[in-house]
Amino acid sequence: MKVLGINAIYHDPAAALVVDGKVVAAAEEERFSRRKHGKRPLPWSAWELPELSAAWCLKEAGIRPEELDAVAYSFDPGLMTTPEETGLFDDGDVMRKKYAEMAPDFLAHALPGLDPATVRFVQHHVAHAASAGLAAPQRNNSVLVLDGRGEAHSHLAGRYVDGRLEVLAGQSLPHSLGLLYEDLTDHLGFLRSSDEFKVMAMASYGKPRFVGELSELIRATDDGGFRTEEIDFAEFAPRLGKGDDWTADHADLAASVQQRLEEVLVDLARWVHEQTGDRTLTMAGGTALNCVANTRILAESPFEQVWVQPAAGDAGTALGAALHVARELGEDTQPMPGAALGRGWSDDEIEQVLITAAIDYERPDDVAETVAEVLADNGIVAWFQGRSEYGPRALGHRSLMAHPGYEANLERMNDVKGREQFRPVAPMVLLERAPEIFSRGPIPSPYMLFVHDVAPEWRDRVPTVTHVDGTARIQTIDPEASPLVHRMISAFERRTGLPVVVNTSLNTAGRPMVDDPRDALECFGSAPVDLLAIGPFVVRRPKPTPRPG
Numbered sequence: 001m002k003v004l005g006i007n008a009i010y011h012d013p014a015a016a017l018v019v020d021g022k023v024v025a026a027a028e029e030e031r032f033s034r035r036k037h038g039k040r041p042l043p044w045s046a047w048e049l050p051e052l053s054a055a056w057c058l059k060e061a062g063i064r065p066e067e068l069d070a071v072a073y074s075f076d077p078g079l080m081t082t083p084e085e086t087g088l089f090d091d092g093d094v095m096r097k098k099y100a101e102m103a104p105d106f107l108a109h110a111l112p113g114l115d116p117a118t119v120r121f122v123q124h125h126v127a128h129a130a131s132a133g134l135a136a137p138q139r140n141n142s143v144l145v146l147d148g149r150g151e152a153h154s155h156l157a158g159r160y161v162d163g164r165l166e167v168l169a170g171q172s173l174p175h176s177l178g179l180l181y182e183d184l185t186d187h188l189g190f191l192r193s194s195d196e197f198k199v200m201a202m203a204s205y206g207k208p209r210f211v212g213e214l215s216e217l218i219r220a221t222d223d224g225g226f227r228t229e230e231i232d233f234a235e236f237a238p239r240l241g242k243g244d245d246w247t248a249d250h251a252d253l254a255a256s257v258q259q260r261l262e263e264v265l266v267d268l269a270r271w272v273h274e275q276t277g278d279r280t281l282t283m284a285g286g287t288a289l290n291c292v293a294n295t296r297i298l299a300e301s302p303f304e305q306v307w308v309q310p311a312a313g314d315a316g317t318a319l320g321a322a323l324h325v326a327r328e329l330g331e332d333t334q335p336m337p338g339a340a341l342g343r344g345w346s347d348d349e350i351e352q353v354l355i356t357a358a359i360d361y362e363r364p365d366d367v368a369e370t371v372a373e374v375l376a377d378n379g380i381v382a383w384f385q386g387r388s389e390y391g392p393r394a395l396g397h398r399s400l401m402a403h404p405g406y407e408a409n410l411e412r413m414n415d416v417k418g419r420e421q422f423r424p425v426a427p428m429v430l431l432e433r434a435p436e437i438f439s440r441g442p443i444p445s446p447y448m449l450f451v452h453d454v455a456p457e458w459r460d461r462v463p464t465v466t467h468v469d470g471t472a473r474i475q476t477i478d479p480e481a482s483p484l485v486h487r488m489i490s491a492f493e494r495r496t497g498l499p500v501v502v503n504t505s506l507n508t509a510g511r512p513m514v515d516d517p518r519d520a521l522e523c524f525g526s527a528p529v530d531l532l533a534i535g536p537f538v539v540r541r542p543k544p545t546p547r548p549g
Helices: 051-061 092-101 103-110 124-133 177-187 196-203 248-276 291-300 316-328 347-356 367-376 408-417 431-437 483-496 517-526
Strands: 002-007 014-019 022-028 070-073 119-121 141-146 153-161 164-172 218-220 226-228 280-284 305-308 381-384 398-402 426-430 452-454 475-477 500-505 531-534 537-540
Touching: 002 051, 002 316, 014 051, 014 316, 022 051, 022 316, 070 103, 070 316, 092 103, 103 119, 124 141, 124 153, 124 164, 124 280, 124 316, 141 248, 153 177, 153 248, 164 248, 177 196, 177 226, 177 248, 196 248, 196 291, 218 248, 226 248, 248 280, 248 291, 280 291, 291 305, 347 517, 347 537, 367 381, 367 398, 367 483, 367 531, 367 537, 381 517, 398 408, 408 500, 426 431, 426 483, 431 475, 475 483, 483 500, 517 531
Parallel strands: 002 070, 070 119, 141 280, 280 305, 381 531, 426 475
Antiparallel strands: 002 014, 014 022, 141 153, 153 164, 218 226, 381 398, 398 500, 426 500, 531 537
16 A cells, blocks of 8 residues: 655645555655745745655655555645634635645645545644654553644644544634744744744753743643634834844743643643553644643643654644544554655765765765764864655754863854854764653654753853753654764763764755755855765865965
């Protein structure tokens, strides 16, 4: 049984392929088109499909479009109500609905040979739910979905038992925690549906002194839902334009909304547990990328485990829709094998790119040892290994790495990427060493979706990755799942005594994460990076030639 999943309607278009219940491939369109988030979430972009990522998924599996049993589209236009009924008064919904209805024909045009009759619409939040509940290692689980919006809702609470979803609650629009956070993102001068993580970072610099005023405006209800009343953020801090300097008031506003978000999410998780009594909560939707909130849910709700889809945003609905339809067609779906579901290249293919680029390169005896030596000497390394990650986090496949022991390296890394200085960078840590350095959050933590407290005695040892509030968003490295990265960090530890390296995504501001070898060379050529480790090869930064005179 071959099912292709498609996300297209709002933002982060993506495709995923499930064959005989197994996740074979998944990728975001931005990695192919090189347009950040694939497109902007505007009504007239709703027709744009992830043509490149869909074609790649099929090619990866050797499947022709006419061989597909189903195409799962992660939005059901038949469930949309009018702009007046949603309370959002978004006239663009009329266009979105029309384009979604035409999606089968659009897909047949994009994938010649595809029968439009194979296209099935999947409710947006059901696709999100399946991306968590069916992809998680735990077969039976509760599920919580929160994002900006779907057809007419912004939230789903439910549970999976033997692969079947029971919906327990859903919050109707216009109430939306995701749209609330988007509005705050816009108010603070950032790009909505893109820069929400910047608000979370800014919140760490503030004090939640507006929580009292916001408590009645942002609150959970006793039926598993919530209310988000209209808020004039200008009453708390003046609106910022792009690039404007923020003040303590802006940081305090971010901290206040962040705290209320966390508190409401904890209330929602507790309500779900009251209904199910499950040990495990799975989460998806863009709000599930808020790693600070995820940590509070784990700490303060009765759930013993929280598993978050690494592609929790809309891109993940391509995978969820495919898994959901595969179940409907009678397949016994399997958990996702990890986040490395995108493109990869053989050593020969990578070397041919290097030869074509007419660039000097080496093949050391062990690329892990070579990289560890450069990092220990305080160099910055671009790391390109294996299949690319599905989702927004660099997880040891497309990463920029540095030494975590120098405080100045935070500013240095943000300069390399061309982004705001208040942005943190994350640590990758050997799994077996993580408990002595990081606490509070879950360990293992392979997908960088929770925050952990940095042990006081380690904060001065790894200042680059210790955020202003004493936390870090860690990724633990398992020697079996990631042997090359584990060997590299172990080699770095032998040289420095630190089982941690700095990890941030391999890209510069406003650009998608590097995906193919040519992207890697372009990024390396344009950013002050000392070494590119690409497959078993390394490319070094040429030393500048002294100017005469």
